[in-house]
Amino acid sequence: MNLIGLYNYWIVVTLMMIGFYVVIAHENLIKKLVGLSIFQTSVFFFYISTGKIHGATAPILDPKYDLYSNPLPHVLILTAIVVGIATTALGLALVVRIQESYGSIEEYEIQSQDTQDQMESQLEAYGFRKKHDLSIQNLDE
Amino acid sequence: MIELLLDILSWVLLLSGSFFCLTGGIGLMRFPEFFSRIHAASLTDTLGASLILMGLMLQAGITITLAKLIMILILSLIAGTTASHAMAKAALKSGMCPLDQVDRSQQPEIKAYKDKS
Amino acid sequence: METLIDIVLLSFLVLTALAVAKMHDLFAVVMLSGIYSLLSASLFLDLDAVDVAFTEASVGAGISTLLFLASLKLVGRYEKRTRYRPMLALGVVLATGTLLIYGTLDMPHFGSPDTPVHQHVAPRYLNDSMAEIGVPNVVTSVLASYRGYDTLGETLVIFTAGIGVTSLLRVSRRTKREEQQRVPADMQQQIILRVVAKWMLPLIMVFALYVQFHGDYGPGGGFQAGVIFAAGVILYTMLYGLSTTQKVFPRKMLELFAALGVLLYGGVGITCLLLGGNFLDYNVLRHDPVHGQHLGILLVELGVGITVASVMIMIFFKFTWRTVKHKYFVK
Numbered sequence: 316m317n318l319i320g321l322y323n324y325w326i327v328v329t330l331m332m333i334g335f336y337v338v339i340a341h342e343n344l345i346k347k348l349v350g351l352s353i354f355q356t357s358v359f360f361f362y363i364s365t366g367k368i369h370g371a372t373a374p375i376l377d378p379k380y381d382l383y384s385n386p387l388p389h390v391l392i393l394t395a396i397v398v399g400i401a402t403t404a405l406g407l408a409l410v411v412r413i414q415e416s417y418g419s420i421e422e423y424e425i426q427s428q429d430t431q432d433q434m435e436s437q438l439e440a441y442g443f444r445k446k447h448d449l450s451i452q453n454l455d456e
Numbered sequence: 457m458i459e460l461l462l463d464i465l466s467w468v469l470l471l472s473g474s475f476f477c478l479t480g481g482i483g484l485m486r487f488p489e490f491f492s493r494i495h496a497a498s499l500t501d502t503l504g505a506s507l508i509l510m511g512l513m514l515q516a517g518i519t520i521t522l523a524k525l526i527m528i529l530i531l532s533l534i535a536g537t538t539a540s541h542a543m544a545k546a547a548l549k550s551g552m553c554p555l556d557q558v559d560r561s562q563q564p565e566i567k568a569y570k571d572k573s
Numbered sequence: 574m575e576t577l578i579d580i581v582l583l584s585f586l587v588l589t590a591l592a593v594a595k596m597h598d599l600f601a602v603v604m605l606s607g608i609y610s611l612l613s614a615s616l617f618l619d620l621d622a623v624d625v626a627f628t629e630a631s632v633g634a635g636i637s638t639l640l641f642l643a644s645l646k647l648v649g650r651y652e653k654r655t656r657y658r659p660m661l662a663l664g665v666v667l668a669t670g671t672l673l674i675y676g677t678l679d680m681p682h683f684g685s686p687d688t689p690v691h692q693h694v695a696p697r698y699l700n701d702s703m704a705e706i707g708v709p710n711v712v713t714s715v716l717a718s719y720r721g722y723d724t725l726g727e728t729l730v731i732f733t734a735g736i737g738v739t740s741l742l743r744v745s746r747r748t749k750r751e752e753q754q755r756v757p758a759d760m761q762q763q764i765i766l767r768v769v770a771k772w773m774l775p776l777i778m779v780f781a782l783y784v785q786f787h788g789d790y791g792p793g794g795g796f797q798a799g800v801i802f803a804a805g806v807i808l809y810t811m812l813y814g815l816s817t818t819q820k821v822f823p824r825k826m827l828e829l830f831a832a833l834g835v836l837l838y839g840g841v842g843i844t845c846l847l848l849g850g851n852f853l854d855y856n857v858l859r860h861d862p863v864h865g866q867h868l869g870i871l872l873v874e875l876g877v878g879i880t881v882a883s884v885m886i887m888i889f890f891k892f893t894w895r896t897v898k899h900k901y902f903v904k
Contacts, residue, residue, distance in 0.1 A: 319576050320683025325674060326583040332670040333590045339666075340659035343652040345599055345645065349606050352637065353590050356613050359629075363622045368691070369684035373623045374711040375791065376703055382686075384621040385695045386711040390720060392625050393712070394727045397796055397881075400632050401734035404888050407644040408741040411895060414648040421653050538769045545763065 323364050330357035342422040344410045348403060355399045362388040466514035473507030476500045490547055491554040498540035505532050575619055582616045597652045599645055607638035623792040624712045627784075631800045636885055639807065643892035647899060707863040708789045708870065716794065717870040721853045725838055728877050732835050735884035739828075744894040763812065770812045777805035785878045786871075795874040799881025806886050815893055827887045834880030841872050 334357060337350025366385035374386035410420055417425045480500030487493045509529045516522045589609045596602050610633030617626035681688040698715055706714045716724055785798035810818040842853040850857035855869025 319579065320680070321677065322580065323583070323683055324677040324680060326587060328670055328673045328677065329587055330590055331673070332666050333587075333594055335669065336662060336666045337594050340655075340662035341594075341652070342655060343599070345641070345648065346602060346652055349593060349602055349641070352606060352633075353593065353609065356609065356629075356633070359625070360613070360616065363617055363620050363625060364683060365681075365688070365690050366622070367620045367684055368686045371621060371686075373621045373792075374699070375623070376699075376709045376711060383699055383711070385691055386698060386715055387695050388690070389622050389625050389712045390715045392622070393628055393716060393796065394723060396625070396628050396632055397727055398730050400637055401730050403637060404640055405734050405737045405741075407640055408738045408888075408891070411644055411647045411892075412741055420648050423656075534769060535773070538766065541765055542763075545766075 320364075324361070327357050327361045327364070330354075330360075344413065344420040344422070345407075348406050348410070351406075352399065352403060355395070359392045359395060362392050462514050466511040469507050469511030469514065473504045473509075473511060476504035476507065480504060489555045490552055491544065494540055494544055494547075498537065502533060502536050505536070578619050579616070582612055582619065586612050586616070597654065599650055599652055600642075602652075603638060603641040603645060606641070607634050610634040610637065624710075624794065627792045627797050628800075631797050631804070635804050636800055639804075640888065640892065643889065643896070646896050647892070705862070706866045706870075708867070710789055710791065710793075712792075713788050713794055713870065713874075714866075717873050718855060718866055721842075721873065724873070724877065725842070725853070728835055728838055728880050731881055731884050732831055735831055735887050738888045738891050742891040742895050744891070744898055749894070767812050770808055774805055774809055777808070778802060781805065781882075785874065788874060789867075789870065795877030796881055799878040800885060802878075802882040803885035803889070807889050810889070810893070815890070815897070819890070822886060822890075824887075824890070827883045827890070830883040831880050831887065834876040834878070834883070837876035837879070838873055841869060841876070845869075 331354055334350045334352075334354030337353065338347050341347060341350065366388035368382060368384050371382040371384045372380045374383045374389065376383070413425065414420050417428055419425065477500065480497050483496030483500065484493050487496055506529060509525055509532070513522055513525045513529075516525060586609065589605055589612065593602050593605045593609070596605070610629060614626045614630035614634065617623075617629055681690075698719060699711060702708070702711050702714045706718055708714045781798045781802040784793040784801060785795060788794035788798070806818065806822065841855075841858075845854050845857055846852055848857045853869075855866045856862040858865035858868050
């Protein structure tokens with residue numbers, strides 16, 4: 316069995332699963348973004364390790380060498396890295412705006428505020444008046 | 457003959473550089489507080505990186521790679537030491553004071569930072 | 574020897590990822606993710622991917638860590654502990670992982686030259702690139718010429734991210750009037766840092782230009798050069814204040830240059846159409862196809878570098894103005 320190759324791919328799967336776990340199980344939005352970037356980088360390994368050839372050199376043409384690694388995965392992953400940083404930047408801007416609107420970046424607190432706003436607007440539609448003023452500043456402690 | 461000598465010299469430099477980096481890592485784990493750790497890490501890392509780069513310069517011969525390695529050496533000396541200076545300054549600013557037998561928390565500079573934080 | 578480096582680096586990577594999952598101090602998590610990017614850049618170098626290693630080191634360990642730290646100043650530093658044990662998530666993760674590992678048992682041998690990846694298009698690129706395009710770095714020739722349309726889309730993605738961050742994080746003129754002092758008061762005494770940054774800034778910019786134009790002969794190209802240029806400007810901003818840097822790079826100029834890079838790229842394509850070839854077919858740009866390819870790749874990489882540099886600087890400025898707004902107006 317090809318042990319070093321299998322070790323490579325198994326580590327890639329481990330990293331992917333750690334990143335996946337951080338995205339779905341942790342509740343802080345910034346931690347989720349870090350987990351997403353771990354996931355992305357592990358996928359980049361997978362592509363680059365399929366392109367490697369034993370005894371070859373980097374794909375820069377040189378008269379001294381005659382065996383080169385495959386340049387096609389390198390090009391795809393170059394694009395993928397840059398797209399990843401673009402989405403991370405946009406995600407961080409959204410997190411900053413969420414923090415200013417809701418007062419926190421923990422997922423359950425945001426969801427409970429949303430549910431509360433929804434219930435309040437439904438009660439108002441039925442004609443009930445609010446007992447006291449529930450605002451964002453009072454809610455975040 | 458001269459190639460053999462250069463080879464042995466570059467091996468000696470590379471091995472001693474790695475020894476210094478290793479001891480820097482051990483010191484980083486074993487020292488009790490922040491300022492002694494920074495002292496260990498920055499000193500040994502700068503020396504270790506410089507020795508490794510000098511060993512690589514002897515392997516490169518007189519090519520363009522030698523000029524690039526010299527530039528990397530100068531950059532790592534300047535940037536590495538400035539970074540550890542910035543870290544120590546930042547730690548002082550946030551009120552940490554060095555663990556010492558002398559009680560330094562009454563010294564005027566550290567007292568000013570501690571009162572501000 | 575390469576195998577040993579491979580094994581050691583991969584194990585370090587897994588340990589770093591586990592530490593990221595366990596820690597609750599977000600500052601430490603962001604620093605660990607920077608270390609993760611640097612380790613993965615070394616691993617890419619070990620797998621013969623020099624361009625990718627360059628990009629991952631500059632983008633992942635540089636700009637990404639910086640943006641996370643800037644947003645960490647605006648949200649809190651600590652993560653609250655979860656109230657429940659996520660058993661369902663753990664079960665899903667373990668099931669997916671087992672299926673994926675079962676799938677990898679069938680993969681072709683690592684490092685052998687006759688896997689399906691190396692069969693169809695890659696030998697043609699490696700064999701014909703020197704004759705058709707004449708550029709030694711095959712990754713640059715594939716990126717800018719053979720697959721140039723994808724790179725146009727990628728440049729547009731960066732431009733869109735810049736527009737998105739600009740529209741989300743607007744700062745009013747009232748806030749900018751508050752920040753009129755030349756330098757933040759804390760930084761005025763940091764003489765060592767300011768002098769060293771002033772020395773290093775022209776060298777960083779010359780290095781960015783070197784990487785931009787040397788991308789044909791070694792690792793490099795537009796993306797890496799744009800990110801290095803932006804990193805130099807950000808270093809200057811951190812030590813000399815936002816108002817000082819905005820005198821050199823005002824907001825309108827950054828927005829103009831971001832659009833100018835994309836316009837240059839698309840303009841090269843339209844020029845090829847007008848001169849009689851296909852869209853982004855550089856053969857018709859000069860009297861000789863190989864010279865036309867050289868000119869086309871040069872202009873296209875220049876457009877990419879300009880857009881990436883302006884968008885990265887713009888995004889950093891938006892985050893930093895938001896911290897100023899928080900300092901004065903948000904209690």
